[in-house]
Amino acid sequence: MAHKYLSDTIGVSTECGLSIPVVMAGQVLPYHKGQWLFSVVDEQQQQMDIMLLQGNRTRASDNKLLGNICINQISDVCRGVPSVRLSLSIEESGDLLVSAENLKNGLIRRMRTQIETSDSSIAKTKELVEDIRFKEFAKAGTLARKMIRSNTRTLSRAVRIDKHSANIERQMHSVMSELEQIIQAGSDLQQLQLRMNDLSQLSLQFHFAAYTNPIKAT
Incomplete structure (x- = not known):
């Protein structure tokens, strides 16, 4: 009996535009085993938008967007603690069913769509040079976002900070804005690293100023 296979990898997009594989190309169909846990990237986060992709490229935007599932009411959840459970099944016909459960309240959102399948198990997953470079950029971008938060x-x-501290604060906001623009552009790793170093230095200066001129915290 001839089998059907997944022609291209199914993945999800990260906040820095990286495509993370969840089901690899060449997977025999039907497939009903997929279940993954996701946590928030920011403890102030109110919702989670999970973008489903099909393709073998590292950059999310280079792959086909299958759709997205938006999960609301996920506030008051700590980073690193699972808040959403994603389940995925694929039929031989290419029928993809995705379910996302909010672990806080049990609410489930679903998405159904058609994806490409193949008669061959040979996966087209050769990693290109630009994919490797973008992977390095995305890792740095993730660290930069953590620094910004x-x-x-x-x-x-x-x-009630003094004038010197206020000047440093303005510089920090400017550098953080530049970092966001560089991350959105998604290509200049060297410039990203330089601005991350600038932010690190300014952060040290701000903390030193706060130590010599104590800051009242809310």
């Missing part, structure tokens, strides 16, 4: 929290808690 951490420094944003620090600045939001600071009140």
Whole structure:
């Protein structure tokens, strides 16, 4: 009996535009085993938008967008703690069913769509040079976003700072804005690393100023 296979990898997009595989190309169909846990990237996050992709490229935007599932009411969840369970099944016909369960309240959102299948189990998964480079960029971008969130929290808690500290704060906001633009552009790793170093230095200066001129926290 001839089998059907998944022609291209099914993945989900990360906040920095990286496509993370969940079912690899060449998988024999039907497939009913998929179940993954997702956590928030920011503890202030109110919802999670899961983008489903089909394709073998590292950059999410280089793959076909199958659809997305938006999960609401996920506030008050700690980073690293699973908040959404994703289940996935694929029929030989190419019928894809995705379910996302909010682990906080049990609500389930579903998405159904058609995907490409193949009569061959040979996967077209050769990694291109630009994919390798983007993977490096995405890792740095993820770290940059963590730095931005951490420094944003620090600045939001600071009140009644002196003029010197206020000047550093303005520079930090400017650099963080530049970092977001570089991450969105998704290509200049060197510039991203330079701005991350700038933010790190400014953060140290701000903390030093706060130590010599104590800041009242809310």
